[in-house]
Amino acid sequence: MENEWRCRECDTLLGVERGPRLHLRYKQAQYVVDGGDYCVIAVCRNCSAVNERSGTQEPPQPVAASG
Ligand SMILES: [Zn+2]
DSSP: OEEEEEOTTTOOEEEEEETTEEEEEETTEEEEEOSSOOEEEEEOTTTOOEEEEESSOSOOOOOOOOO
């Protein structure tokens, strides 16, 4: 199971998600983010848009107001 992570603005490939791991590659450097509970922010090299990705699949929950 492989999931491409693309820039939300211009569709440039930022990385590839394989299961709990996120693979990032830029020129000669390769990065692997593991642990399943990461938060990565990537600035698109093409359009400079800021893309954020979290290892947890659930969207952030709104904070319920007490009272
Ligand atoms: Zn972009």
